[in-house]
Amino acid sequence: MRERRIYLDNAATSFPKPEAVHDAMARYAHDLGASPGRGAYRESQESARLLNRCRERIAQLINLDAPENVVFTLNTSDALNLAIRGTLEPHIHAHLTNGTAKPHVVTTWLDHNSILRPLNELQRRGLIEQTRVRCDPVSGLVDPARIRNAITPATALVATVHASNVSGTVQPVACIAKICRERNVLLAIDAAQSLGHRRVDMQELGVDLLAAPGHKGLLGPLGTGFLAIRPGVERLLWTVREGGTGSVSERDTQPTTMPDRFEAGSHNAIGIIGLSEGVAHILETGIDAIESRERELTHLMLDELHHIEGVRLIGPPAHEHRVGVFSLCIDGLTSHEAASELEQRSGVLARAGLHCAPLAHRTFGTLTDENEGTDRAGTVRLSIGAFTTGADIHAAAHALGRLSRLTNNV
DSSP states (O other): OOOOOEEOBTTTSOOSOOHHHHHHHHHIIIIIOOOTTSSSSHHHHHHHHHHHHHHHHHHHHHTOSOGGGEEEESSHHHHHHHHHHHHHHHHHHHHHHHOOOOOEEEEETTOOHHHHHHHHHHHHTTSOEEEEEOOOTTTOOOOHHHHHHHOOTTEEEEEEESBOTTTOBBOOHHHHHHHHHHTTOEEEEEOTTTBTTBOOOHHHHTOSEEEEESSSTTOOOTTOEEEEEOTTGGGGOOOSOOOOOSSSTTOSSOOOSTTGGGOOSOOOHHHHHHHHHHHHHHHHHOHHHHHHHHHHHHHHHHHHHHTOTTEEEESOSSGGGBOSEEEEEETTOOHHHHHHHHHHHHOEEOEEEOTTOHHHHHHHTSSOTTTTTSTTSSEEEEEOOTTOOHHHHHHHHHHHHHHHHHHHTO
8 A cells, every 4th residue: 555645745845746747748748849939830939839838828927917927947046136136237237337326125024035045146246235134033024114125226126025034924025015116226035935825816916026936835836937028117127147048149249138038948848838837726716716815725734733732833933924834843853854754653744944034944943053053953844835725734643742742751
């Protein structure tokens, strides 16, 4: 009899995927195989049509009026590099050539390394200055007033996570966006843990740049992602890579039309075509229905965790301000020990460590000077997805309770 495996690492990548995702990728591999739009023959044109259909589906999901402003990338990190560097390059150029103020960026302590590392590298080179706004050490929520106070006349960009991959905390992005509009500052958000799990409407939120992966909540394969750019903002961004596009090939400069301006080189066609079916699954199911179901599962998990001694939950104690991401500390066990025991004893698959968000863990006290560089840093994280069930939640909670009792003799 096959061992039951309970997959609760959807914050890293969703699993399983809808069958339509696999079918579409297999059809491309077996029947098409052509580079999209690079040829006049039927297979190439069909591949291009399928890519554009994915753009249209993503634009529908996030309420973006211009599907051509959905720029395909390798992942969220790639998309955020385009958002950050594309926004800052013209300001850096003006600083270096005209002596204007060094561009300034505001971010938060809950952000992922996909935001922190590009900014730190630009700061290391002496090209920008940045302010990292602290978050509440219990809920992880950032006070929008702190964002407002951090903005200076030189601020060119505010970049923040929408939902934390550590605590599940959902930040008040609409309030932050309002402040950014008042101060004429662009806002980029990392929607890696929110998109596909709850309604993310670019127009309602008021964001300028939205970066997301294809392989998490959107149920597509690894190696896919996108940056959605509010119409008009594309004119403010500089390119960060240039190359072949299959369009305007008589010129040796990058096209100015979208999306070719920011999509240099051949696409990951097989991945994007798979992603398209993941997005179609979400649109057909309905994002409101998905959000309602995941809220119920989140509430169930929180209720189960509340009754387990020796297990501490990181982040908001109620489901209103979080997505289905649960970081835990288990008395007497490191995060890696806990994850290993959960798999070996109960077949529960969880993620251990710092989750590429060191400042978030410093915020919650799970990364300190004393445990930095040791296996005692971080948490064990469980995260729900499209195919998680209530039975999975009960089984995971039972496994956690049993592990805590065995470890602490309670």
